[in-house]
Structures are given as C-alpha cells and as structure tokens.
Amino acid sequence: xAGIFDRFANVKTQRAAxxxxxxxxxxxxxMDQVLSQTEAIIGNRRTILCGTNNSLGLTFAxxxxxxxxxxxxxxxxxxxxxxxxxxxxxGHKELEYALCDFFQKDHAIVFSTGFLANAGVLSTLMxxxxxxxxxxDCHASIYDGVRQSQAEIIxxxxxxxxxxxxxxxxxxxxxxxxLIVIEGIxxxxxxxxxxxxxxxxxxxYANTYLLSDEAxxxxxxxxxxxxxxxxxxxxxxxxxxxxxxxxxVGTVGGFVVSxxxxxxxxxxxxxxxxxxxxxxxxxxxxxxxxxxxxxxxxALRTRLMRNAKMLHKGLVDAGLKVASDISPVVAVVAPDxxxxxxxxxxxxxxxxxxxxxxxxxxxxxxxxxxxxxxxxHTEEQxxxxxxxxxxxAGKLGLLEETKRVAVG
Amino acid sequence: MAASGxxxxxxxxxxxxxxTPFNKTGVDLKPETRFSEDLNFDSLVVMEFVAxxxxxxxxxxxxxxxxxxxxxxxxxxxxxKIVKG
Numbered sequence: 001x002a003g004i005f006d007r008f009a010n011v012k013t014q015r016a017a018x019x020x021x022x023x024x025x026x027x028x029x030x031m032d033q034v035l036s037q038t039e040a041i042i043g044n045r046r047t048i049l050c051g052t053n054n055s056l057g058l059t060f061a062x063x064x065x066x067x068x069x070x071x072x073x074x075x076x077x078x079x080x081x082x083x084x085x086x087x088x089x090x091g092h093k094e095l096e097y098a099l100c101d102f103f104q105k106d107h108a109i110v111f112s113t114g115f116l117a118n119a120g121v122l123s124t125l126m127x128x129x130x131x132x133x134x135x136x137d138c139h140a141s142i143y144d145g146v147r148q149s150q151a152e153i154i155x156x157x158x159x160x161x162x163x164x165x166x167x168x169x170x171x172x173x174x175x176x177x178x179l180i181v182i183e184g185i186x187x188x189x190x191x192x193x194x195x196x197x198x199x200x201x202x203x204x205y206a207n208t209y210l211l212s213d214e215a216x217x218x219x220x221x222x223x224x225x226x227x228x229x230x231x232x233x234x235x236x237x238x239x240x241x242x243x244x245x246x247x248x249v250g251t252v253g254g255f256v257v258s259x260x261x262x263x264x265x266x267x268x269x270x271x272x273x274x275x276x277x278x279x280x281x282x283x284x285x286x287x288x289x290x291x292x293x294x295x296x297x298x299a300l301r302t303r304l305m306r307n308a309k310m311l312h313k314g315l316v317d318a319g320l321k322v323a324s325d326i327s328p329v330v331a332v333v334a335p336d337x338x339x340x341x342x343x344x345x346x347x348x349x350x351x352x353x354x355x356x357x358x359x360x361x362x363x364x365x366x367x368x369x370x371x372x373x374x375x376x377h378t379e380e381q382x383x384x385x386x387x388x389x390x391x392x393a394g395k396l397g398l399l400e401e402t403k404r405v406a407v408g
Numbered sequence: 409m410a411a412s413g414x415x416x417x418x419x420x421x422x423x424x425x426x427x428t429p430f431n432k433t434g435v436d437l438k439p440e441t442r443f444s445e446d447l448n449f450d451s452l453v454v455m456e457f458v459a460x461x462x463x464x465x466x467x468x469x470x471x472x473x474x475x476x477x478x479x480x481x482x483x484x485x486x487x488x489k490i491v492k493g
Contacts, residue, residue: 146471155471167468170468360451
C-alpha cells in the first residue's frame with residue numbers, strides 16, 4: 001500500500017544507517033541541564049559544549065537575565081499576536097531603536113527569527129523583472145526567501161568575486177533592479193566573503209544593491225561587533241544587513257537594518273512579519289541588553305579569537321584535517337559519513353559536543369565535525385577538547401592516514 | 409515553461425561533451441535522457457553541471473528555470489534561449 005510518507009523512504013534509509021552501529025544518536029541530543037555557556041549534562045555526562053552559536057557567551061549575562069525577568073513580570077509570557085496587530089510592545093520598539101544605534105542605520109525591523117527575516121525580506125524586496133544574484137553557499141533561509149520572490153534568481157560561485165562580476169555584466173543591459181546577496185561569515189567553514197571586492201563590483205553597475213547576512217559575523221567581527229562591513233570599512237555600501245539574536249546576542253529573533261528612507265514599507269508587505277507572532281517581551285528585553293554587551297564586547301572578541309586560534313592550531317598539530325581558516329568555526333573533515341558518525345560518537349561519549357554536518361548542507365561534499373567556539377571557553381577546556389579529539393581520531397586511525405597523505 | 413522547441417546539433421553536441429564527465433553510470437546520452445532519473449543527478453551535481461554549462465556558453469541559467477529542465481533536449485532549448493537573450 002502506497003502511503004503518503006513513501007517518498008521519504010530514502011531519508012528513512014539514510015537515517016537508519018547513521019545509527020546502525022548502536023552508538024549515541026547524533027540527531028537526538030538532549031541537554032538535560034545547562035550548567036553554563038560552555039557545559040551541559042548530556043546523557044548523564046558532564047559535556048563541554050563546542051558546537052553552539054553562543055560565540056560571546058552571553059546566554060547567562062546577569063544584566064540580561066534581570067531584564068528578562070522584569071519584562072516577564074511586567075508584560076507576561078507572550079504577546080499572542082503579530083507585530084502588525086497586537087504584538088508590538090514598547091520593548092519591540094526600544095529594541096529596534098537599539099539596533100539603529102548599534103548599526104548606525106536609520107531603520108530596523110525586528111522579526112521573530114533570523115530565518116523569517118531572510119525569508120520575509122528576500123521574498124518581497126525584489127519583484128518581477130528584477131534579479132537576485134546570490135552566493136551559491138548561502139543559508140537555507142536565503143534559498144527559501146528567494147524562491148518565493150518573483151525575481152529571477154542567479155547564483156554565483158561561492159566567494160568568487162570574478163564570477164559575480166561576470167554575471168552582473170551579462171545583466172548590465174537589463175532594466176530591472178539587481179540585489180547581490182552574501183553572508184559575512186559562512187556557517188560551515190567560517191570563511192568570510194571578499195566584501196571589499198564585492199562592493200567594488202557592485203559600484204560598477206547601475207541599480208545594483210547589496211544585502212549581507214551577518215548572522216555569524218555580528219558580535220564577532222569589527223571593533224564594535226557590527227560584522228564584516230565594519231571590519232572591512234564599507235558599511236555605507238551595504239544597503240541591507242540581516243541578522244539574528246540567536247547567535248552572539250544569545251537570545252532568539254531576527255532583524256533587517258537599512259538607511260533607505262522607504263525601508264519601513266517592508267512592514268506592510270513581508271508576510272513573515274505580518275503573519276507571525278512577535279517575540280515574547282522577555283526575549284526582546286534580554287536582546288536589547290545583550291546588544292549593548294555585544295557593542296562593548298571587545299574583550300570577549302579577543303578571547304573568542306584566542307580560543308579559535310588555540311583550537312585550530314591544536315587540531316592541526318595533532319594531524320587532523322581542518323578545512324576552516326582561523327575563525328570561530330573550526331571544521332574537521334572526516335573521510336566519509338560513517339567514520340564521521342563514529343568520530344562524533346567517540347567525542348560525545350568522552351564529553352565533547354560538536355555539530356555533525358553532511359552534504360548537501362556542507363560544501364565540497366565534506367562530512368564535517370563542526371566545532372564552534374565561545375569567548376567563555378577556558379584554556380583548560382580547549383586543551384581537553386584537543387586531547388579528546390586526538391584520542392578519538394587516533395582510535396579511528398585518522399591521524400596516521402593524515403600523516404601518510406602529508407608525507408606522500 | 410522553459411523548454412519546448414528546436415535546438416541546433418552543435419548545442420546538443422557541446423552539452424554531451426560537458427555531460428560526459430558527469431555520466432558516472434555510462435548511460436547512453438540521448439535528447440530525452442533525464443538528469444534526475446536516468447543520470448541520478450542530485451541537487452549538488454546539478455549545480456556543478458550547470459556551472460560548467462554557464463562557463464561554456466558564457467550565460468547565467470536562472471535558478472527559476474531549473475525545475476522545468478528535466479532532459480538534455482530541454483536544456484539545449486533553454487541554453488539557446490538564454491544565449492539569444
């Protein structure tokens with residue numbers, strides 16, 4: 001009998017293969033207690049968290065906890081409505097003003113998640129006869145957003161400014177608006193966009209705009225944490241910045257900022273804004289406080305990068321194949337998905353949590369153990385992580401293989 | 409619908425040449441050969457192959473067109489349409 005789930009048979013088979021060795025299930029990780037920004041109890045074991053997006057470690061900032069508690073008491077547990085109708089409280093507006101101040105832009109719109117911010121803006125900003133030219137490695141929320149748009153969608157090769165230039169040149173005599181879509185830092189390998197080159201190319205063409213998703217770079221790059229545009233010094237040339245509160249800001253929610261005078265019109269056309277419940281007051285209150293901590297978080301950024309360098313160097317020195325440059329994401333490549341799962345299981349059983357990532361979510365067909373660092377990781381914790389990685393890789397015979405390849 | 413109509417033998421021949429390295433199972437390549445069912449292309453292979461077609465013809469194939477292109481013949485028609493602008 002044909003059932004409605006028959007077309008997922010392939011997924012079911014793949015899913016079963018991943019846990020067929022009887023070890024811990026990578027897609028069923030449960031944190032029973034969160035002890036701190038860097039430790040949790042998983043499966044009755046004290047575990048170092050090396051696979052969260054808590055880059056600055058702000059999830060337990062006392063000031064933000066206090067603001068959230070106060071907002072809960074004053075405004076309740078939820079708004080029960082959308083931003084457009086009954087879901088905009090004073091906190092939502094204050095957060096938008098705080099975002100304008102943070103990014104030094106004239107307008108900010110807060111969405112309920114980063115995914116919805118991308119989906120909402122990218123589905124509406126460009127219309128029929130317009131073009132969206134996006135980096136091929138962009139996030140799923142960008143893909144979903146542009147698919148709902150009426151514009152023509154063209155992808156350029158990941159981080160290949162010359163390819164972008166070529167594609168814009170082909171469109172030069174077409175009348176529509178063109179929107180380039182990139183990310184400041186790409187999530188899987190932690191690599192940065194060649195922003196200075198992209199801005200120079202953008203300026204060559206008429207009616208061409210730039211949107212950058214700073215989800216992973218906000219709080220991490222730039223003196224005041226404004227992401228790659230601040231680091232590169234071209235904030236004026238990035239027309240729209242999308243971001244999230246669920247990474248360095250340590251809460252949840254998404255936003256878009258811009259200085260275009262009519263930017264506010266997006267509130268009336270983005271379905272992801274109009275038809276979604278707004279963020280709870282406690283979330284909004286803690287996000288606003290943490291924005292201030294992100295802005296003044298120079299010391300946290302220094303610690304984060306120190307930790308990133310230490311883990312990167314430790315894993316490379318141990319003989320592991322690391323696909324990322326020095327960044328808060330350290331991506332270790334496993335030779336195949338089965339070995340990757342066994343590697344992941346070895347790590348979790350020894351008390352280290354990292355992310356397991358497979359194609360098509362990864363570039364180059366990589367099977368990855370994706371580590372992400374936190375400013376709150378101690379040197380001792382990173383040493384432990386390196387030690388456990390080395391031990392597990394050794395048992396799987398991966399270190400020898402790497403050395404053999406390096407010598408050969 | 410992107411793809412119904414004629415295409416030149418040159419376009420078809422060029423596509424066959426580009427397809428050969430992607431034809432892992434050695435399927436006999438005909439105009440009606442389907443990328444997904446006959447050649448087992450997944451989304452990543454599609455992307456890689458489309459990039460080689462774009463380079464060869466110096467065009468951009470919009471993502472919106474891809475769902476309507478299921479066979480080599482349909483791709484040939486689409487490529488010629490884009491080349492003509």
